[in-house]
Amino acid sequence: MTNRILVLPGDGIGPEITAEAVKVLDACYEEGFDMELVFGKVGGDAIDATGVPLPDETLKAAHDADAILLGAVGGPKWEALEPREHRPEKGLLGIRKGLELYANLRPAILYPQLAEASTLRPEVVSGLDIMIVRELTGDIYFGEPRGFGEKEDGTRYGYNTYISDEKEIRRIGRTAFDLARKRNRKVCSVDKANVLEASMLWREIMNDIAKDYPDVELSHMYIDNASMQLVRAPKQFDVIVTGNMFGDILSDEASMLTGSIGMLPSASLNASGQGMFEPSHGSAPDIAGQNIANPLATILSAAMMLRYSLEAPELADRIERAVGDVLDQGLRTADIMQEGARRVTTSEMGDAVVEAF
Amino acid sequence: MTNRILVLPGDGIGPEITAEAVKVLDACYEEGFDMELVFGKVGGDAIDATGVPLPDETLKAAHDADAILLGAVGGPKWEALEPREHRPEKGLLGIRKGLELYANLRPAILYPQLAEASTLRPEVVSGLDIMIVRELTGDIYFGEPRGFGEKEDGTRYGYNTYISDEKEIRRIGRTAFDLARKRNRKVCSVDKANVLEASMLWREIMNDIAKDYPDVELSHMYIDNASMQLVRAPKQFDVIVTGNMFGDILSDEASMLTGSIGMLPSASLNASGQGMFEPSHGSAPDIAGQNIANPLATILSAAMMLRYSLEAPELADRIERAVGDVLDQGLRTADIMQEGARRVTTSEMGDAVVEAF
Ligand SMILES: CC(C)[C@H](C(=O)O)[C@@H](O)C(=O)O
Ligand SMILES: CC(C)[C@H](C(=O)O)[C@@H](O)C(=O)O
Numbered sequence: 077m078t079n080r081i082l083v084l085p086g087d088g089i090g091p092e093i094t095a096e097a098v099k100v101l102d103a104c105y106e107e108g109f110d111m112e113l114v115f116g117k118v119g120g121d122a123i124d125a126t127g128v129p130l131p132d133e134t135l136k137a138a139h140d141a142d143a144i145l146l147g148a149v150g151g152p153k154w155e156a157l158e159p160r161e162h163r164p165e166k167g168l169l170g171i172r173k174g175l176e177l178y179a180n181l182r183p184a185i186l187y188p189q190l191a192e193a194s195t196l197r198p199e200v201v202s203g204l205d206i207m208i209v210r211e212l213t214g215d216i217y218f219g220e221p222r223g224f225g226e227k228e229d230g231t232r233y234g235y236n237t238y239i240s241d242e243k244e245i246r247r248i249g250r251t252a253f254d255l256a257r258k259r260n261r262k263v264c265s266v267d268k269a270n271v272l273e274a275s276m277l278w279r280e281i282m283n284d285i286a287k288d289y290p291d292v293e294l295s296h297m298y299i300d301n302a303s304m305q306l307v308r309a310p311k312q313f314d315v316i317v318t319g320n321m322f323g324d325i326l327s328d329e330a331s332m333l334t335g336s337i338g339m340l341p342s343a344s345l346n347a348s349g350q351g352m353f354e355p356s357h358g359s360a361p362d363i364a365g366q367n368i369a370n371p372l373a374t375i376l377s378a379a380m381m382l383r384y385s386l387e388a389p390e391l392a393d394r395i396e397r398a399v400g401d402v403l404d405q406g407l408r409t410a411d412i413m414q415e416g417a418r419r420v421t422t423s424e425m426g427d428a429v430v431e432a433f
Numbered sequence: 434m435t436n437r438i439l440v441l442p443g444d445g446i447g448p449e450i451t452a453e454a455v456k457v458l459d460a461c462y463e464e465g466f467d468m469e470l471v472f473g474k475v476g477g478d479a480i481d482a483t484g485v486p487l488p489d490e491t492l493k494a495a496h497d498a499d500a501i502l503l504g505a506v507g508g509p510k511w512e513a514l515e516p517r518e519h520r521p522e523k524g525l526l527g528i529r530k531g532l533e534l535y536a537n538l539r540p541a542i543l544y545p546q547l548a549e550a551s552t553l554r555p556e557v558v559s560g561l562d563i564m565i566v567r568e569l570t571g572d573i574y575f576g577e578p579r580g581f582g583e584k585e586d587g588t589r590y591g592y593n594t595y596i597s598d599e600k601e602i603r604r605i606g607r608t609a610f611d612l613a614r615k616r617n618r619k620v621c622s623v624d625k626a627n628v629l630e631a632s633m634l635w636r637e638i639m640n641d642i643a644k645d646y647p648d649v650e651l652s653h654m655y656i657d658n659a660s661m662q663l664v665r666a667p668k669q670f671d672v673i674v675t676g677n678m679f680g681d682i683l684s685d686e687a688s689m690l691t692g693s694i695g696m697l698p699s700a701s702l703n704a705s706g707q708g709m710f711e712p713s714h715g716s717a718p719d720i721a722g723q724n725i726a727n728p729l730a731t732i733l734s735a736a737m738m739l740r741y742s743l744e745a746p747e748l749a750d751r752i753e754r755a756v757g758d759v760l761d762q763g764l765r766t767a768d769i770m771q772e773g774a775r776r777v778t779t780s781e782m783g784d785a786v787v788e789a790f
Contacts, residue, residue, distance in 0.1 A: 150627075165627045195557040195664060216573075216595060222630050233598035234634035238573060241590035268678075270522045273579050277591035300681045303660060304689040308552060321625075324657045325682060332661040 079111040079386050082141035084134070087120040087154075087164060088359025089369035089422075090147025096371035096426025097145060097378040100398075103430045104382070104391050111386075114141065118171070119149025119164035119359075123157070129167030135174050143385035144171070144352040145378060148359035172212050177344040177352055178244070179251040180210040180323065181380070184310075184330035184340065189403040190412055193335030196307075206313045206330055207255055210323025211248040212344055214240055215274075217320045240274045240319060245281040247347070252317035253289045261292045262314035266302045266322055278319065299326070306330055331356050338370030338411040341377035343384050351385040353377040367421045370409040372399055375429055398432035405432075436468040436743050439498035441491070444477040444511075444521060445716025446726035446779075447504025453728035453783025454502060454735040457755075460787045461739070461748050468743075471498065475528070476506025476521035476716075480514070486524030492531050500742035501528070501709040502735060505716035529569050534701040534709055535601070536608040537567040537680065538737070541667075541687035541697065546760040547769055550692030553664075563670045563687055564616065566609040567680025569701055571601045572631075574677045597631045597676060602638040604704070609674035610646040618649045619671035623659045623679055635676065656683070663687055688713050695727030695768040698734035700741050708742040710734040724778045727766040729756055732786055755789035762789075 083098060085091040098113065105111055116134040123129050129149070138144055150164040157163050171177070186194060186204040194201045219237035226232050249265075256263045265282040267275035279296055286294040297305065299322045305312065306326065310333050318326060331337045340356040355373030363369055376399060383392035407428050408417040420428065440455060442448040455470065462468055473491045480486050486506070495501055507521040514520050528534070543551060543561040551558045576594035583589050606622075613620045622639040624632035636653055643651040654662065656679045662669065663683065667690050675683060688694045697713040712730030720726055733756060740749035764785050765774040777785065 160633070163627070169628070195553050195666075197552055197554060200552045217628055219592070224630055224634065227598065231598050231600050232634060233596055234629075234631040235576070235594060235596040236629045236631050237592060237594055239590055239592040241584065241588050243588050268681075270520070271526070271574055272591075272593045273581055274591040274593050276517070277581065277589060300685040303682045303686040304694075307664065307686060307689040308692075322682075324625075325660045325679075328657040329660040329664060329686065332664040335665075337661075 077110065079109070079143070080114065080141045081111055081381070082114050082116055082137050082144045084116050084118045084144060084146045085121065086118055086147040086149040086359065087151045088148055088361040088364040090121070090149070090359055092365070092367060092422050093355065093369055093371040093374040094145060094147040096422060096429075097374040099426045099430050100375050100395060100433065101378055103433050104388070109388060109391060118146070118167040120151055120154040122167060123154055123162060123164065128162055129164050130170040135170065138171050138175055142350060143381045145374075145381060146352055146354035147374065148355065148357070150359050151361040169217065171352060172344060173218060175350060175352070176213055176346045178211060178213040179248055179345045180212040181255070181343045181345070182208045182210065182327040182331070182340070182356055184208065184327070184334055186334045187336070187339060187400070187403055190334070190336045190339065192414055193412055194333060195335055196333055201310060201333055204310055204333060206310065207259065207315045208323060208327040208330055209248065209252040209255060209315060209317040210327055211244065211319050214244045215320030238272065238274045238321070240278055242277065242281055245278050246285060249282050249285040249317060252315050253285060253292050256292045256315040257289070260314040262295070263292055264295045264297055264302070264313055264316050266297050266299050266316060266318040266326060268299050269296070270298060282317070302326060303329060306333060327356070336412050338373055338409065339376070340373050341380050343377070343380040345384055349385055351381065353381040367423055368410045369422050370411050371422050371426050375399060375426070394433055395429070398429045401432040402428045434467065436466070436500070437471065437498045438468055438738070439471050439473055439494050439501045441473050441475045441501060441503045442478065443475055443504040443506040443716065444508050445505055445718040445721040447506070447716055449722070449724060449779050450712065450726055450728040450731040451502060451504040453779060454731040456783045456787050457732050457752060457790065458735055460790050461745070466745060466748060475503070475524040477508055477511040479524060480511055480519060480521065485519055486521050487527040492527065495528050495532055499707060500738045502738060503709055503711035504731065505712065505714070507716050508718040526574065528709060529701060530575060532707060532709070533570055533703045535568060535570040536605055536702045537569040538612070538700040538702070538741070539565045539567065539684040539688070539697070539713055541565065541684070541691055543691045544693065544696060544757070544760060547691070547693045547696065549771055550769055551690060552692055553690055558667060558690055561667055561690060563667065564612055564672045565680060565684040565687055566605065566612060566672060566674040567684055568601065568605040568676050571597055572677030595629065595631045595678070597635055599634065599638055602635050603642060606639050606642040606674060609672050610642060610649050613649045613672040614646070617671040619652070620649055621652045621654055621659070621670055621673050623654050623656050623673060623675040623683065625656050626653070627655060639674070659683060660686060663690060684713070693769050694730070695766065696729050696733070698730050698737050700734070700737045702741055706742055708738065710738040724780055725767050726779050727768050728779050728783050732756060732783070751790055752786070755786045758789040759785045
């Protein structure tokens with residue numbers, strides 16, 4: 077069966093880095109992996125072409141695809157756009173919600189070859205391997221009602237609703253526990269149950285799910301403490317599961333512990349295994365078009381795609397091994413450059429991975 | 434005029450550490466600082482005595498005081514208490530809201546003597562001096578409606594409201610800009626304006642306030658990026674201003690960058706300069722009653738109290754200098770112990786500060 081992959085290069089460095097991931101997918105194709113690539117527009121790229129960040133055509137192509145490979149969206153060019161519904165981020169949020177991609181997996185892995193890149197002391201982060209599981213289609217991101225209002229005395233206010241329901245919590249909880257079973261069997265659930273009702277329900281349901289996974293250890297942490305513990309002793313974590321908003325914050329903090337966010341992929345999955353895969357970093361408009369961005373996070377996102385959506389785990393393994401090999405060879409893009417290493421361009425890095433594949 | 438100080442020792446190590454801060458206040462008294470100390474109960478301590486975490490008597494004493502010195506609240510003993518309104522945290526939140534202590538100041542300072550304690554590389558954190566200004570009486574902490582509900586199909590949900598109004602944003606913004614003027618004239622405002630309406634208003638008002646402070650540089654950062662930047666390059670920040678929820682997370686993360694949260698005080702102020710002062714760390718029930726906790730954060734909180742609420746900045750300076758002196762002498766409680774230093778108890782540390790005062 078042909079695997080249909082929708083490629084959405086997006087903005088900034090998006091086109092350059094997805095081009096390298098496509099090279100690697102092409103290498104898979106040449107070895108017999110049956111795929112068809114479709115290209116589409118999202119974010120600022122789509123705004124420029126059609127006036128909206130998520131054209132119907134793109135959403136339809138996304139629905140029809142088995143998996144989506146996304147570069148990055150956004151940039152200063154579109155930041156002040158009105159109405160706000162037309163900003164690039166809405167393209168991203170629209171696909172997440174439209175395809176009900178509720179499970180966001182964001183590994184924070186420190187590659188031993190890049191230990192120097194971390195701002196943390198080597199002994200604190202060496203061997204770091206955390207999987208953050210973030211709920212992606214609920215929470216305060218999509219909660220209604222939301223908007224602006226005016227009090228009787230004319231004071232303006234803005235408001236949002238943080239809402240989470242049993243089913244939503246249960247399905248993301250199961251994702252986390254299932255993943256933990258393939259790892260070190262530890263789940264840390266992060267919430268703010270000492271203050272928020274939405275979190276109190278979250279914690280109750282997590283405790284309930286844990287009963288079905290007697291072989292997995294569940295702990296709870298308040299979000300403020302979790303943001304501290306990631307700095308103090310990050311290796312205490314295996315799988316972290318949390319809501320959309322807390323996950324946004326913690327996953328970025330955790331990636332930065334590695335010092336090389338240019339290396340970190342992400343997956344966003346729905347219940348039928350369909351997924352969107354994208355680097356954890358942003359669109360980096362300041363270096364766009366210069367052929368210096370690091371394509372490895374996008375290439376590793378393609379590997380996650382093969383593993384989680386396209387049932388080709390051996391190819392995923394091979395890509396990940398190839399990435400390790402090019403690091404061993406001392407090849408580095410500017411963002412991860414070190415003394416004694418060889419600096420390469422975006423496309424040279426992509427070529428090197430294909431070579432090592 | 435006699436300064437009325439309400440001391441609320443609270444739970445866990447609270448009584449031990451406030452006792453040391455009281456020693457230092459007594460030293461001020463002996464040098465002519467006119468004060469009257471009143472003691473009260475809050476948190477678990479109050480629950481055990483009266484059944485509720487914030488007895489009317491305590492709230493009244495708080496209203497009557499010029500300033501409040503708090504130890505810490507909470508502990509496993511009271512964590513599962515029902516109804517939730519009767520848990521220790523409600524005591525803390527009740528005083529904050531009751532006295533409208535909207536401005537929470539949390540410095541994250543790395544003492545040069547303790548640079549080794551940080552998990553970050555010395556060059557990344559040496560000289561760190563950030564002031565986090567957190568809005569403390571609004572946001573999702575107090576937003577209504579909140580609670581639990583059930584959908585038509587029986588699915589339970591929990592919900593909270595994140596709401597912020599113009600006036601609330603404006604007053605905390607002014608606090609931050611005023612503080613920046615006494616520091617390095619840089620304010621970084623943290624929000625999630627690419628997703629949340631409440632944040633969009635926040636950003637708009639911050640831009641508006643900035644017009645009155647042409648000598649202060651304002652920048653904006655999304656919360657996810659801020660949590661990353663604190664790890665990547667924390668010294669880029671001077672004053673950070675943010676809402677209640679984001680401030681809870683960021684201030685804990687920032688304190689941990691120093692590696693010695695046992696050193697960090699905090700102030701929570703209202704519009705008339707009345708304030709509550711407490712260490713940034715928690716009640717540490719695991720080491721309570723052993724005379725080993727670090728009292729310096731509480732002693733430095735007393736210094737903040739003298740500076741911000743009791744108009745005695747010279748005494749505040751002297752206390753802070755005395756703390757620096759005891760560190761120079763090599764005295765360390767267990768949490769900040771280093772090779773070659775002399776380990777002291779909670780009370781020995783307090784005595785040493787009084788000695789150096
Ligand atoms: C761009 C933004 C809307 C998005 C989010 O907050 O989810 C991003 O930060 C992310 O984590 O993918
Ligand atoms: C105990 C808790 C309610 C409190 C908060 O979230 O504000 C604490 O974390 C703090 O930061 O003072």
